[in-house]
Amino acid sequence: MKVAVQREDFDLGAEVRAISKDSKVGAVASFVGLVRDVRMTLEHYPGMTENAIRGIVDQAASRWQVMDCTVIHRYGELQPNDQIVLVAVASAHRGDAFAACEFIMDYLKTQAPFWKKEHRAGGAAWVEAKAADDQAAGRWKS
Amino acid sequence: MKVAVQREDFDLGAEVRAISKDSKVGAVASFVGLVRDVRMTLEHYPGMTENAIRGIVDQAASRWQVMDCTVIHRYGELQPNDQIVLVAVASAHRGDAFAACEFIMDYLKTQAPFWKKEHRAGGAAWVEAKAADDQAAGRWKS
Amino acid sequence: MCASCRTLSYFGEMRVKVTVLFFAALREQLGRPREELDLPSNINTIGGLRDHLRARGGAWASAFAPNRAVRAAVNQDMAQPAAAIKAGDEVAFFPPVTGG
């Protein structure tokens, strides 16, 4: 299980290859989140961030058959179309890979201490949290 | 929307980059299926295969916000750890990207005309279809 | 329907020409990937064609036995047993699919 919080960009193909080498892996589900139209700065809480992500990954691994998993989240200045976050889950089975990957993303959105500030022509503004994200994370409790 | 049925391997990173260029894309969910322990031959129904996959992709695009999508399925001789199938879905939102990607994989498993023959030490045998795959595809009907 | 696909047999009976394809285990069991058939016109559904092929006996009887899961396509679309077949159609029989 690899968790990284970094300024640098990442390489989806290389990260997925790295968790696909075990010949018992039959399925890798992955997710990349990208900056849409607006330049932004991502602030985080150094120290807590990696711990929070590890906690989320551990929860996923206790619920589904997870053979390996990589989560990378960037911080700092990001431009439109830049990659922000990567979650990749390797499993024997596709259902487990998909569920664990989506669960991790949903929990990242509500539990990992990152904050986005968007820089628009009219000025900079912090992004407001969405109720939809709380709902997305909440549905895994059932 | 790109659909390819081919003998050649594919490059997840390159395929995902290709559908991520529009700055309205905020989320790309992808899936790679891999050969597990056993060497296999994948037979398919040339002509029907691409049509069936296009039909599945069109269904997904009518149900979720899909900005772009790539499906690649290999056939022929495959070795343990080889990549078999790629599904990648780009959307503005992660929920749509995940749902469309998993839907396409579930329907591929039951609707796309591919058949796996495993070559074990004891001889070659066709893989039996799993009831679990029909159930996985069926749950999208609700 | 193509005009040349519909022919009269020696007895003046209407016949329907179709191409039938077999895949995977079915192809191996039947020893052929395809066959051109000239069907009596009362065989006009997937289910009817399946019964017709089963009646050949031998490998055909076991390949199309009622308890064997066999899927079909007409003109490259998945088709149910009640689906119609007509002259010029490409019909395929195969086991449940196992790709992905």
Place this chain on the structure above:
Amino acid sequence: MCASCRTLSYFGEMRVKVTVLFFAALREQLGRPREELDLPSNINTIGGLRDHLRARGGAWASAFAPNRAVRAAVNQDMAQPAAAIKAGDEVAFFPPVTGG
């Protein structure tokens, strides 16, 4: 609890030293990323500390107004208002997170 974190004030009252961190909009609004606090020992929950900070008035009153969604962590774990704080803790306040 570290022995040096618990001190007696001039009046002999027990004081509790904690580090408080602020992030994102809260950090900007309060004009500081962190503060070392020497709390009266009756302030021993996240909710109590939040009330204590709000009572400073000005930017503090609006940043910690009851209708403002403020999240907290104790020693880098998400924490509810009832969560205990003790000497030596690292407490953080921040807006609902928006990463991913």
